[in-house]
Amino acid sequence: MLTAVFLIFMSELAPTYDAKKYEAAIYQRWVASGLFNPDNLSLPPTAPNYTIVLPPPNITDKLHLGHAAMLAIEDVLIRYHRAKGHRSLWLPGTDHAAIATQNVVEKMLYKQEGKTRYDYGRTEFLRRVWQFALPIQTTILEQIKKMGASLDWSRLAFTMDEPRQKAVRHMFVEMYNEGVIYRGERVVNWCPRCQSTLADDEVDYREQAAKLYTFKYSPDFPIPIATTRPETKLGDTAVAVHPQDERYQQYIGQTYSLNFCGQPLTLKIIADRSVDRNFGTGAVGVTPAHSLSDWQLAEKYDLPMVKVIDTDGLLGHNLGQFSGLSTLAVRELIVAELKKQGLLIKEEAVTNNLSVCYRCGTPIEPLPSKQWFVSVDKPLDRLGGRSLKTAAYEVAENGQIKFIPQRFTKRYLEWMDNLHDWCISRQIWFGHQIPVWYRGDEVLVSETAPTESGWTQDPDTLDTWFSSGMWTFSTLGWPDNWQKGQKLGDLARFHPTQVLETGYDILTLWVSRMIMMSLFALGEVPFYEVYLHGLVLDEQGHKMSKSKGNGLDPVAMIELYGADAVRLSLLIGVTPGNDCRLGTSKIESCRNLVNKLWNIGRYILSIVPNKAVFVQNNLDLSQTTLADRWILRQFNNLISAISNYLEHYEFSLASEALRDFTWHDLADWYLEISKIETSKEKFNILAYLFKNLLILWQPFMPFVAEVLWDELAIEDNLLIAPWPQPEDMNRQEKLDFTLVQNLIVEIRNVRSLNHISPTQKMKATIIAGPLAEALKQETEIIKNLRTGLEAVTIVASGSIPVSSLSGAVGPLSFYLEGQEMSAVNQEQLEHKIQELSAAINNLNRRLHDPEFLSKAPEHIISKEKNKLISWQAELEALRQQLNNQ
């Protein structure tokens, strides 16, 4: 009969867990259940809300392991809070990633057809972009599902779908009406070849040999300056010096009109602390139109801007002999002219960093151009007179938003502090086109296109972070759910979100924008906590990249090892804000852990008399042995440890604690002992442990947990099984330490008894070891000590067959070698005894040190005292063991 049952069972669950066999079907079942949608969970109205918006992946490429890490972490959080009974929403979506996507497509089209976007025209080019991006978007969504992510697909969003387009236009108009968005001139990074502006992070730097020229503008100008770009000096409108520079004090504030190489210049002498007194002559020629930093100075001191270089990279009109020439040609002409006039003081070789276009390598020409800006300094009534910058600074400073790890708070604050107005217009086609129309001198800023003819829309598009900056609330129905300053519907229930989990690399780019935009739109923070994960590197510590071919494809890894193993490998041994290395060997070891849980399940299912034990919830603790109480205590500790770790985003510690309990406490020890003592209580305890262990594991490895849960034949879906609470272990009393001491000595004695066989000794050892360990930890338990001893004695007396101890066969043979090993053992023993005695001496000294006794906290002292007792007992046991040899 038993064999028959066993065979049926074997036919159901294979000896090794085959992830591929189950995962797709399980995910489908989850989606069909509708339980990813918090609206479908039957929760009391008082249930706390818990929201995470998924940082939307760019639709430029398939997911990489960084995304997988993000999904693993967020799914753990969501599943944990769902189990805790929170109204948990995890909202999915994708990002159109304006520049990134356009670049990929432009490159691809150029490679395939040799054409630029201008050859296609705006409409056709955009059609091509969509043709490229939409299939990738579909793939991404499929990949997310493969990871087991419990996202609410009914709320799927995209930064360029209709609701988000509407939100973006609404936001633009609202900001414009408040005077936060304005159009202005600013020096931008201009690539003369691509005929386009570049964002700061699209600029590459190339080290090159250059010449630093020191010269005077004209014979009667008092301050010599140094530059590597003499041609731009035609556009200088000021000379800046350090305010404390004695050499130039007398000139500060004066204005000079002079002739520089045949061109008239008017220069004001200004003082600014940004000037380095030790570089060159300590004076800077300020060229507002052709240097970003000079432009900032010009803004600060209200200097005029003279543009001398055009968008084609050539010198502009009205520059006489220089007009229409290239910058390099003009540089030579000017140097020659200065030499001729005897104004050139010095010419020295230097290396400097040349800014080049990251795409074509052309040197960048900083140029003034008309752009749209978000003012970060304008005081706003809706923010109580504070600016976006101040408000966004304050929420981090006063702890309304916490960063994990904390050190990123500082980085955020520094960045915020130095923030300038945010240029939101981009000269690219893919993205949200700016909702502004022009007709002659008329400007119309509107959510909808004008119906009259003659209007043309601004050709520029918005910075991609403008739309993703609204992600926490544009996905929750803003602006429709925002009426008269009141949040409605989803927005009311799920905003602010609980935590934003993302990579630290976009802390400034994205996180800061989200904070500002949410403060502007809703007057509240977008999230309370920001958890920042690191990059996933390859085994050698290099960034994974397609060109290097060193990237691991998460989907391929899932195929090989299963989603649970991949998820776990991205959680275990990983700390927030730090990069981590990942190779197949780590995923493999996680796969082994998944399989271990699987086999624990198989075994428990094979020994319990019927599955009813899994359904009942109350544990009868009256007949428990010390072993039982030990494992239950371990488990209780585990529950509170895991919950505590998860509350503090310590995923690595949580998964390691789970692993250690599952593998070493439960499988290696308690399951082995349960092969000796089987009782009704044992089945109940095993069932209780295993059932709840699945719930604890479920956030980390949801697929295998779900499969095993099914086997337990409990009705509830694991997805919503409530998070276990620690059992009430209240029948505990203070333990007499002497008793423990005696007990441990006794256990050691059993191991060193001569009249029992090595086999029996071995069995005693495997049981006594953890028991002694247990006693060290379970110092409150006194009631059932005798049972624990009995267990040891039973085994030691040989009344249990060897076959019942399959796990002990290994160490058994080790002991059977007996004699050969004894020499080695003796040495090792002596060594250990020496070490231990030394440690005891140290400890003893400390415990008699009056300073320690008076200054150390009470709990430390008592801990140290306990330690001494157990060490002494251990030492005694070791000595006896040595004598017996």
Added chain:
RNA sequence: GGACACAUAGCUCAGUUGGUUAGAGCGUACGGUUCACAUCCGUAAGGUCACAGGUUCAAAUCCUGUUGUGUCCACCA
């Protein structure tokens, strides 16, 4: 140039407000296994916690300095 991080076993990393004889996984060596799992079990070797000072009864942990590695920011006339 400015800021931040990291340096712990052969490798990858943990180490929670300072308090066990500093831990895990992988790897290595040795031994075992028909009866849940070789994706298994047992045992062991291996660390001056980068270096030098300081604070403390007590430092891998806090402070200062040095060296090495990495990241971000500014790119500078």
